[in-house]
């Protein structure tokens with residue numbers, strides 16, 4: 001690097017943060033990743049003394065093997081879909097924000113968030129806007145990212161984007177992707193909005209996640225001009241025995257097939273990037289559930305991933321957030 005390029009090194013960075021994903025579609029790699037994920041007290045609130053023996057003694061040994069097989073079915077040349085799409089999205093964002101350094105990190109696994117923050121500081125970055133890739137806020141996702149940023153010594157000054165559930169640019173990008181999918185593949189009789197689930201207990205305790213999923217859906221319904229009978233909202237990926245948000249995506253698909261609906265489209269606006277929960281659980285498992293219940297076809301509408309419209313929307317969001325940060329400091 002020349003001296004002038006070094007002098008021009010950006011003092012502000014944008015850090016995209018996603019959940020994280022295993023390094024390989026193997027039981028040991030899945031065990032490492034799930035172990036870190038499920039021992040985060042923001043995600044599972046059972047006291048350590050009870051939870052850890054259950055997690056490390058029963059859940060991980062059983063689940064890692066089963067889940068590794070699922071990852072193997074969706075693995076891409078460059079790695080896990082969530083990792084590949086997140087990396088590509090950061091690369092798509094960089095030319096749209098040329099005066100800033102754009103990087104990405106994961107809350108669990110690699111590239112690890114604390115190391116990335118310190119690396120940016122070492123490169124001369126003094127301020128970092130952290131953008132968790134969760135449109136809707138939950139303590140279990142955005143909240144744990146914000147807490148880790150706060151708890152990382154040696155990090156640049158940081159601001160964390162809380163949510164973008166009704167951001168107009170993001171809503172337009174998702175709505176356009178749904179229209180484009182209909183144009184290319186035909187349109188089903190219903191559109192199902194499927195969001196990742198959450199324990200009902202957390203919502204009752206004040207987590208705004210459900211309200212934001214509903215707000216995202218309302219904005220998308222408005223943008224697409226859908227009538228009430230044309231769409232449904234459901235929650236997927238239940239984990240454990242307690243009550244989670246409902247209705248469940250699989251139950252909803254069975255009920256639709258039972259009502260005689262032959263073709264249904266499913267979109268997952270809680271996921272910025274395709275991952276196990278969309279590519280395997282929705283596009284494979286739930287598509288089979290719908291057909292077994294008598295439906296003809298469940299068509300999955302992909303996440304925005306590294307689409308230009310996604311990068312455009314996030315770049316605009318970043319510029320607004322940085323301006324708000326500047327104003328707050330002034």
Ligand SMILES: C=CC1=C(C)c2cc3[nH]c(cc4nc(cc5[nH]c(cc1n2)c(C)c5CCC(=O)O)C(CCC(=O)O)=C4C)c(C)c3C=C
Pocket residue numbers: 019020021022034043044063067080082134138140141196197198199209237239270271274275276277
């Ligand atoms: C207590 C368990 C879980 C909570 C709470 C939870 C919230 C939550 N998760 C996402 C987004 C993703 N979750 C993903 C995978 C995944 N989630 C859980 C459990 C909880 N999630 C598990 C155990 C797993 C792993 C897969 C499995 O074992 O079934 C993923 C995909 C990761 C990938 O590598 O592809 C995403 C993304 C949100 C948005 C959320 C709360 C709102």
Ligand SMILES: [Fe+2]
Pocket residue numbers: 196237
């Ligand atoms: Fe999850």
Ligand SMILES: [Fe+2]
Pocket residue numbers: 237276277281
């Ligand atoms: Fe799942």
